[in-house]
Amino acid sequence: MTTKAVRYNEFGGIDVLRIDEVERPEPGREQVLVRVKAAGINPSEAVIRTGALVDMFPSAFPSGQGSDLAGVIEEVGAGVGGFSPDDEVIGFSNNRAAQAELVLVEVGDLVHKPEHVSWAVAGGLYVVGVTAWGAVNSVHLEPGDTVVISGAAGGVGSLAVQLAHRTGATVIGLASEDNHEWLRSHGVLPVAYGDGVGDRIRTAAPGGVDAFIDTYGSGYVELALALGVATERIDTIADYAAAAKYGVKTDGGSEAGPGAEILAELARLIADGQLELPIANSYPLTQVREAYTELERRHTRGKIVLTP
Known part of the structure; x- marks a missing residue:
């Protein structure tokens, strides 16, 4: 057969x-x-x-x-x-x-x-869920922190912004205008990517940025450093060359912990309407x-x- x-x-x-x-x-x-x-x-x-x-x-x-x-x-x-x-x-x-x-x-x-x-x-x-879980955990968010997440409406990003929001941190999501309303509806402050994004982030976070999660690549590690984020609180799942150059984290996936346990917890949160x-x-x-x-x-x- x-x-x-x-x-x-x-x-x-x-x-x-x-x-x-x-x-x-x-x-x-x-x-x-x-x-x-x-x-x-x-x-x-x-x-x-x-x-x-x-x-x-x-x-x-x-x-x-x-x-x-x-x-x-x-x-x-x-x-x-x-x-x-x-x-x-x-x-x-x-x-x-x-x-x-x-x-x-x-x-x-x-x-x-x-x-x-x-x-x-x-x-x-599985892949996006465990990766988002690992990335959010890697930057050690606490209530009162401000975190920026690039690719905020993508597969990993859409879960990462929600998991980050659950920590009590202020979450700034970089995404196209088409995704801003979805981000707002999940407690995320949307900022358009592209030219001038650094200035727009500084306006959205006058108190500064504490952590940065990059799910997209294309220069966001450098942007995080320019915003004054410490290397140990920057995580990229997309730009391994920049991670090697600057010493930032690349946590996500297997680093998050036992995959099946995290998968079960994510599925429970979705079933309970706490995650989308x-x-x-x-x-x-x-x-x-x-x-x-x-x-x-x-x-x-x-x-x-x-x-x-």
């Missing part, structure tokens, strides 16, 4: 992506086979696909793609406890395999999906190229997901 999965046979642009018929996976010990309802896509996957990070993320071809997923358990392997066929779950794949109809997941990388979390949100939650992950668009698996075309424009609010 075969099933569909996203694959590519060489490094390159969006045009190397294809949908292959592959053998149905069989769960091994402590593995679970999940029928995917939604799988998120992320900028890091697009960079890995180009080969730009081959030293950090070597690839064996044909390569799959994707980490985020949510779906229904189809089958469980030996030694699996706490999960059964037909359970609705959220999880992640460390094997770049989530963008597929059926995915093998280690049982420790799964949590139960709360009833009031949609499939699209669940399927797009905006879904910019959903595409069928067969339109994976169109999904990444939209993603790489870098103007989406929240997440784009694939629906196998």
Whole structure:
């Protein structure tokens, strides 16, 4: 029996992506086979696909793609406890395999999906959620602090501004005008990016800026330093060259802590209405190229997901 999965046979642009018929996976010990309802896509996957990070993320071809997923358990392997066929779950794949109809997941990388979390949100939650959690924790926010977050309406940014707001800090979100009302509705002070952004931040924060979280790159580390933010309270998830040059943090992802525990807490906050992950668009698996075309424009609010 075969099933569909996203694959590519060489490094390159969006045009190397294809949908292959592959053998149905069989769960091994402590593995679970999940029928995917939604799988998120992320900028890091697009960079890995180009080969730009081959030293950090070597690839064996044909390569799959994707980490985020949510779906229904189809089958469980030996030694699996706490999960059964037909359970609705959220999880992640460390094997770049989530963008597929059926995915093998280690049982420790799964949590139960709360009833009031949609499939699209669940399927797009892991990477951006854990990254936002790690980035916010890394700058040690306290009530009364002021933090600036670039890319404030993007996948990571849209969660980071909300998590930062929950600490009691004043949150300034850098985003296009189209996203300002959404930011205001989540307790964030919006500031337009572009020429003059430093002056606009100084006007919005007359008492100064205590911390800076960069989810976008393109000079924001330098801007944070120019605003007088201490290096230990600057975190970038997008500009590793600047981080190495200036000694700022690059926390997010695995540095945040156990992924499944954080994923479960984020899902609970969403189910309780205390957190929102905006879904910019959903595409069928067969339109994976169109999904990444939209993603790489870098103007989406929240997440784009694939629906196998």
